[in-house]
Amino acid sequence: MSNSLDVYLILSGILFAIGAFGFLARRNAISMLMSIELMLNAVNLAIVAFAAFGRFGTNQAGVAQGSVIALMVMAVAAAEATVGLAIVIAIYRNKHTPLVDEYDSMRQ
């Protein structure tokens, strides 16, 4: 059962949906960033599943290619988390709240 690609992809889809819900529904900016991390993890799970089941090529080189792509996604996610949290802290310093629905100074 765990030896089929479908199960991993559906698991990835569920994780992505949970992340999307968190991003749309939470009020706290850091919660939204955490939800983005969940979504990136879901995408990574799909990439590694495709690689492990030979969709990038059934030999070792194909699996290695998919895994390298997954590592690149992790590095980009780290960069995104760094900049995103820095932006949240910078906004918090001006607005004194982490809640995104109180950031309304650009609404006119």
Next chain:
Amino acid sequence: MVRKLIPILVALAVMGAVLGLAALMLIFLGQDWEDALFWILAAVMIGSAFLVVTMRDIIRCGLAMIVCFGALAGIYVLMGAPLIGAAQVIVYIGAISVLVLFAIMLTQTKDAPARLVFQTQAGPAAIAAVIIAVVIALAVTATDWGELTERVRLSTDAMSAALFNDFVFPFEIVSVLLLAAVIGAVFLAKREPGGPS
């Protein structure tokens, strides 16, 4: 008090249901341990991800996120990519989660956990998320993925050969990207002298 416990109870119920299913499969259907371990890790991952987006106390959300990443690292190891699992533990649990927890401690006011957690659009967001999950599941099951090949274990030397031969240019680009991200983060989070405190 009861409202605080509802998401935890729901997640525990989901985890328990999947664990019970795994135990039943293990006992009655003669599945092997790898399957049971996969279901356990999947249940822990989905349950803790659900806790991340629903719990009121954001520090606990961060801790649940660590559990979610750890279970995902276990799934990578089961899938035959232990190096990716190790990178998951180092990058996500070791770096990103700690960064998130630091940011939580820097930005939370005392009354924040007691206030409303969800926006007014939470209901439509939940419906949209369910639709996303269902559509993805339907698309995955309806697609013919060709014939299933045997799973290939990832060997570290093949991966390092790919990383430092074919992908050496993206590798260097990533190093520049990380440097740019660090400089940008320091610039953004820096407190200007004379600016708003």
